[in-house]
Amino acid sequence: MTSLDDLPLRDDLRGKSPYGAPQKVVPVALNVNENTHPIPEDVAHDIVARVAAAIIGLNRYPDREFTQLRTALAGYLGHGLVPEQLWAANGSNEVLQHILQAFGGPGRRALGFAPTYSMYGLLSGGTGTEWVTAERDADFELAPGTAVAAVERHDPDVVLLCAPNNPTGTPLSLDTIAAVADAARGVVVVDEAYFEFADPGTPSALTLLEGRPRLLVSRTMSKAFAFAGARVGYLAADPAVIDALRLVRLPYHLSALTQAAALGALAHADEMLAMVDEIRSQRERIVRELAALGYRPYRSGANFVLFGGVDDPHAVFEALLERGILIREIGLPGCLRVTAGTEAETTAFLEAMAAFAPARTAAGA
Known part of the structure; x- marks a missing residue:
């Protein structure tokens, strides 16, 4: 039987293991x-009805720009965001992959702060981006000075900040995020996959977007929205960043069924949350x-x-x-x-x- 060793696999992928909880x-x-x-049952029924309606048109490609979904996501996030600042994909992992395809790649470097989400390194490797990590402070915290020192030392093209951090759960202050965004030469991604679970009143990195065109904030519907099986992630950033992501996405990457289901969930955001x-x-x-x-x-x-x-x-x-x-x-x-x-x-x-x-x-x- 053929093994990986028998195949002409890329050298930088040899010896690696796939993500797999x-x-x-x-x-x-x-x-x-x-x-x-x-x-909730009533929400499920509405989602099913929307998906059923979308099935009738499956002979046609979906809206490539997922216009309704971007409008709904902008409305959900608030903060004065407009649809042109929103992006979505099949889970936040695909959003992050798009970012690394557009702003990483061979000869470029991504920086994270270990321990952190293991997919950052795997996605970096898959896009040919060098993955480097820096240490956190005691108890997995990350102070502004510690983070900025790492940015200055490694000069990354992409910085990945998990806020709150996975797997430690550690919240990340806006002071640290702002300091990194102002110090970094490349793009800074704040992964807020778990933000809805933060203590009430906790400010989002979305408040830092204005005036920082290289700051990106990603979210997911998998966690707080109980939508893990639907695979919907999204991103808020400057419209120019969205234009960059269009260059690397696959055609019609969000199916009509995914868009319909996500719109149904967002229409019931209060009940879902x-x-x-x-x-x-x-x-x-x-x-x-x-x-x-x-x-x-x-x-x-x-x-x-x-x-x-x-x-x-x-x-x-x-x-x-x-x-x-x-x-x-x-x-x-x-x-x-x-x-x-x-x-x-x-x-x-x-x-x-x-x-x-x-x-x-x-x-x-």
Whole structure:
């Protein structure tokens, strides 16, 4: 049987592994930061009706400029944005791929701050962009001075800032984002995939766009909108950036069905996002109860919690899996990550973690 070694694969791809979080059918799946709440029934019916209407016209190509969707996204984001400043693709990963295709590539460099979203490096490699990382401050924080020093040291063509950061959940201040945007020669991408889960009143990097034509802010409908299976990501930036992304996108890259489904979800944005407060409360519950058990949860502005103090992460991961609870091993020593699910899912996880920490519970009594 043929293997990769037998094929004329690009040399820079040899030895690499594809992205792949475990996909297992378990009662409690809390490993990939999905919104575990189902889409409200009335919203689902509206989306189905819109998709059904779109099916009638599937003999024609979809609107290449997805005009209605860009208008709806601009309305959802606010901040004075207009449709000409919006872009969308099949998940925020494709948005990021478009950015690296347009502004990265052979002979160019992308910078991130480790640990961060693993797809940044994979997308960089896939586009022939050199991927470099710089260290964060203590507890995975990122101060303006630390970030600017890395920009000055590496002189990147693309800077990728995850806000809040994945896999650590660490919020990122506007001071750091503004400092990087003002110091960088290339484009600066702020990945706000989890922004809707931030504490109320947290300002978005969207407030920094005016006067910064090389600042880009990406979002996704996968998380807060419970739309992971639909694959819809989007971007706000200067209209010139949107023109650049048109040069690298595939023709008609957003299907008519995707556009119809996304429009249906956005039409019910308030109802779709009503579950965010509940998810946020479960995140805070996880933080409190893990800390009481003697673990070390890190600061999170996302729908997940990274926690340290785990003596044997793989053993705990496997023990949880045996109980039908799937969380995430992320390769950080002594750490695991868990998504904030429904109240029942969170209870199952916390009860299991309590069973694994009798010494900690006794010590804290």
